Amino acid sequence: MGPLFRLTLNQLTGRWRIVIMTVLASLPVLFSALVVRGSRAPFVDEFEVIVISTMLAGSIAPLIIVAIASVAFGNEVDDRTLANLTLSPLPRWQIVLPKMLGALAVSGPFILGSALATGFVAYNRDATAVLAVATGIGVGLMMYTSFFVWLGLVTKQAIGVGLLYIVLWEGFFSGYVEGIRYFSIRRYATALMHGIDPRRFAGEVHVELAATSLVAVGVCIVFFVLSTRRLRTMDVP
């Protein structure tokens, strides 16, 4: 799996991608710093909904991941290089796994760095709070990655479909339709933060920590299996 992991890192680390990821990842940190030091600091629950949930977990993280994970296979399909990989004796899961890990390895440092720095700034170095935010975002990162990698295999418009999903589903519906929280990665990420540090998102109703963890693992496994299955059954260009 090493050669495919390295190949994926090479494919996903273009200069412009790094610049865009850096800019996006720094936005929540800068915004948090401005809010915290401003003369009219918001209440904690307001801040968490606006910055941690909507901005970081619901926008910045999925935007970075969709730009990286959906092209992990998407570029191979567009460039017709996927056959190089599928015409090998590797079991299909050994092609999917390094692609997912490669996407995680590229986007992870930016997103986790952003989560850690945002938590550090916003919660005044409260280690539990920072850990909760970083863990919640980290688990969301894995769920988003598995979903967008699969999306890159099933449609050539993965980035467009992914953006629609981020804006409509995670951004709009999950914020306003109560039942959506059971089907929203953002809401599972915040539930995880609450489970680790009950002070976080204290005013909301959350899925239990154990259930959240199970669902997170389940989502990753389901999309990993779907990607593997797709690679077995698709017509490779």
Added chain:
Amino acid sequence: MSAPDPVIRVEGVSRWFGSVVAVSDVSFEIGPGITGLLGPNGAGKTTLLRMMTGLAGVSDGSVTMFGQPVRDNPALYRRVGVMSEHETVYTFMRGRDFVRMMAKIRRVPNVDDAVERAIAQVDLVEAAEKRMGTYSRGMRQRMRLAATIVHDPEVLILDEPLNGADPRQRVHFQNLLRRLAAEGRTIIISSHILEEVEQLAETVLLIINGKLAASGGFRAIRAALDQRPYHVRVLASDPRRLAGEVVQLPSVDAVNVDPDGGLVVLSNNVRDLQVELPRLAQKASIGLRRVEPLDDSLESVFGYLVER
């Protein structure tokens, strides 16, 4: 003694995309040696090759290799090397790194030796450290071939492999394929450069409009096309008088007189014509200076089948 099992067996294979039938009920068997797959653009060659490699599924029928299904059978790719018609390379990679990666994902035991051997076989040792984005098209093709043969496959499926190669590279490539075939490999090569396929392939499969129009040795195919008018060019001392005599032969369908005085005879039975023409000329006291077949090449056979 029974015939050896074919390496590749294609049985009643069809493939359609919506209402478009790309390949229709094609059956054939391929054994060791070089087999040429011919057909005009859009005939279904690439779709057929993709089904033979397992890259695409069949709508109907089956494809097996070494008795095993080719689709969703990764273990089979230890024994197969496939080179698609597209320039599927990673332009940011160095040539040697590309071949090495392909060797590793195919689990070649001694990677370094295999990589150097494959690159030497395609005569690209000096360019192996350059990025593939800087290669000419012919160089990319050769490095792709190195990656295709690096795991020493028993079966090679090459879709338009000579694209972009210069004449020297073509000769080198042909010699390499002959050598690989002589070692007992099964090689399927698709090309629109018919002369090269004619020179290389022992067996030819002609695909037209998604159907197998003919298969077998080049001469066998030619013989099978007995309804086809056979073009023979005749230079004679009195071409106009000879034309009047020849057109009455039962083996001749038509005669045209070229502006330069040569006759182009369309025969429906060239064997009879070979016997009758000298007799006729002798009887009419017309000197025959030259008799030459105009269409004893794969290209002409191919052209005829395409037009039919």
